[in-house]
Amino acid sequence: MKRINNPQELEKVREEILGSRDPDKPCITICSGTGCHAFGCEKVTESFRAELRKQALEERIYIRTTGCHGFCEKGPLVVINPQKIFYQRVTPEDTGEIIAETLLKNNIIERLLYTHPQTGEKIVKEENVPFYKGQMRIIFGNNGKIDPTKIEDYIAIGGYKALSKVLRELSPPEIIDIIKNSGLRGRGGGGFPAGVKWESCRNAPGDKHYVICNADEGDPGAYMDRSLLEGNPHSVLEGMMIGAYAIGSDEGYIYVRNEYPLAVRNVGIAIDQLRECGLLGENILDTGFNFDIKVNRGGGAFVCGESTALMASLEGQAGEPRAKHIHTVESGLWEEPTNLNNVETWANVPLIINEGVDWYTDIGTENSKGTKIFSLVGKVNNTGLVEVPMGITIREIVYDIGGGIPGDGKFKAIQTGGPSGGCIPESLIDIQVDFDKLTEVGSMMGSGGMIVMDDKTCMVDTAKYFLNFLKDESCGKCTTCRDGTRRMYELVDAITRGEGKEGDIELLEELSWVVSEASLCALGQTAPNPVLSTIRYFTDEYEAHIKDKRCPAGVCKDLITYSIDEEKCTACGKCKKVCPSDAITGEKKVPHIIDTEKCIRCGACITECKFDAIEVA
Amino acid sequence: MGPKAIDRILKKYDYEHSSIIGVLQDLQDEENYLPEKDLEHISERLSMPLARIYRIATFYNTFSLTPRGKQLINVCLGTACHVRGAARVLDRLKMYLGIDVGEMTKDRLFSLQTVNCVGACALGPIVVIGNEYHGQITPGKVESTIKKYRKKPRKSATKSPRHKKLKIEN
Amino acid sequence: MITFTIDGFEVEGEKGQNVLQVALDNGFDIPHLCYHEALKPYGACRLCQVEVTKGGRTRLTTSCNYPVLEGISVQTNTEKTTRARKMVIELLLARCPGVPIIKDLAKEYSVGEPRFKVDNDDCILCGLCERVCREVVGVDAITFLGRGSDRKVGPPLEINPKTCIACGACVYICPTNCIKLEETESERTIVRWERTLPMKKCKACGRSFAPWFQLEYFGKITDGIPADFWDKCVDCR
Known part of the structure; x- marks a missing residue:
């Protein structure tokens, strides 16, 4: 990419790129997000390329590998443009047929289409697939249009227009007003108004101001930031640049999880491209604005999602939070004013500048504007990333977009907000999802994980899972958080082992109050949420464990037994083969038997049995 | 070094x-x-x-002060994987390899680790071996998955990946 | 001067001071374990809880790292501070049931037998030893290792930290008395860190008075003091 010296040149480059591309020329778009990678999209891409070469069609047909399209469940995903024909579960063997039939003859290959699970209808276009239909993909949708490693692709869809506009036409306070008026709230968890934060940081005295992008997406079960940074890194970088200009910063950092190698790679490529064409560095677009960005890889510590811990980590320290009696916008990284937002928040910024405040504030609820990307996972048919307007109900997300619960399972709860959040029961399935409502019901938005739980999910086990996570991920500084979460874990663990006592629930509540009130940082302050919300909505399950020594969901190993239903067992012998403790016996043609003494309830037989013959009681 | x-x-x-x-x-x-x-x-x-x-x-979780096996087995314990039975997969792995989390097998081939979330939640439960992602793993699939790595010795798995090779078990 | 109130009494502090410091100076009793006036406040033990009202909003907070601010009102003894302190003490007591200072606090706050599984530790991870070694002595011999419920404090390679001068600052500052110093005519040992150093004899009186390594370190970090100054014990200098 050649150097872009001023706004006029940026527009010229854009025209050149668009001029060199034929919008009607067929294009094979292959999702190359992490999910599709795991399903083997690389081989599919190779196969497409080989086929095009073989048939000498390379000139006539574009091929584009993009970031995550969101519908990871059905990968590898291929979209044929411009018709937007949506093929799922594509294999290398299908590529020749797709080229011959769909691209050359315009015939649809029924086999590769998405089938509506209820109606059995075959759906041709991406936008008509129920998973996508209910979404509003204003941030995430561009992932499917661009190759994240090509800045030309981003410029072609209007990239850096917003940056160019603010540098030419707007003063920093005017930008801050726009962000304030847009109602944009931080997507990382707290939901603090971004514009207010920017303003405080801008007004704080200091030799230097920093901006940081928090890409240390630590909430287990949430991966929207990963997919954004992987699939559209320039949108995040453009947002940071606009923020830096508004705040008066010339140095930015991206703190990204080391567990996300593709995101690290793609954002690195994007930064190199920006430096090469002069959009990062000195005197950007000839406006006197200087700015550069460094990428730091995280070390795998959940607590580093907390802003002061993240800054300590950037300074080369252990990620221990400090008290925020003086805010980071006044004294953050190297004790200078620092503005930190997360990946998704930054990605919203160019959109707000381009489309305007009125357009943006039309989306969402009164106090939560815009859209939110959720990672819809767990016990739900269509798992993947969904972007929806704030205010949508949980029911719409789980049933209309997510296609409901797999098999004969029954919706029990949805967990949001990661380890700081809580479990929302079925009785609240019609609440409108926004920052305030989720907090009101005892959970929180967090970074947007939504884990669907069905009747085979034990809520006490869920609480134990999060406590185990938190006791390990606590930095260990505060007595209340370090020892408090450990003691809560011990109590809940005992309950799941049938050793719960009368009064345990009350003790958990008492301890919860102190852990949340007396701990230093947000990790400790929110740590009791998973326990409190499950006690609040699923007391009966706790009591079943404590009083009846029973796990109603059939999860807690010490409280269940496995047996084989003679009627269903076909004596195929598969369970016997996988059983690691030799607990299953049985001759050919005779229903098998489980020795409950030997059985370690590992679940191997359950997943292996094709006849649903293993019973858990 | x-x-x-x-x-x-x-x-x-x-x-x-x-x-x-x-x-x-x-x-x-x-x-x-x-x-x-x-x-x-x-x-x-x-x-x-x-x-x-x-x-x-x-x-930081990333770092190990003790030598690790040629192949790093990372079991994702993210919430999405957890509700789909990741703990049972981990138990099976521990039993099959005869080691606990953080330990290395005697033949120095495998080290067993857990990770909080690898961000591929739609495919859970996930086990990452070296740079290869194995999705929708069940306790029953553990043995056959690991066996593949015994046959052909591969290059050290910890080199940071340029191009990841990813796989799904079905 | 910054004026604010503690339990209704008007007090004064300076910029840079924290609430606990001013409270202690004025004779208010706030329990604390990880605070020492010679060190930067850390906020680890969570015992020094107070309620601070600022701008009409009241919140529970630790006083050791709360900066003195004009016009705030601090309550040192409320239903909430007691509730929080009692649980902190119960947690510490479950961790270190045999430590006198914790047992005394438990008595003072009427905390009975801990309702949790009882460990048998002697360290409350207040970090005073680690901070005094780093901030005051400046040798960084010990540190926090690990995190979460596995956190502990110790030398980087578990024992015998090479930079330790066996000065005993950690021994002196430890509130639970879990770091011990043993000394003979020829050697000094910091027991917990398994660090033993040979002693130097005073050139004047012949009494052994400090580890060689420590005196070398002092010689290195001090300017304008004649080299033979460190050859004699404090009495003979």
């Missing part, structure tokens, strides 16, 4: 104390763990107390 190689890493980061986490990440990418003598060398070259280096090396 030789002193020269370490100096090359330190130089890449301009000998900055604030880059110590990056330095250790690079060292581990090369050595598969953080050898004591290398940490002492870094401490000397940077005039940074060894205590501070160890604090960082023991604080």
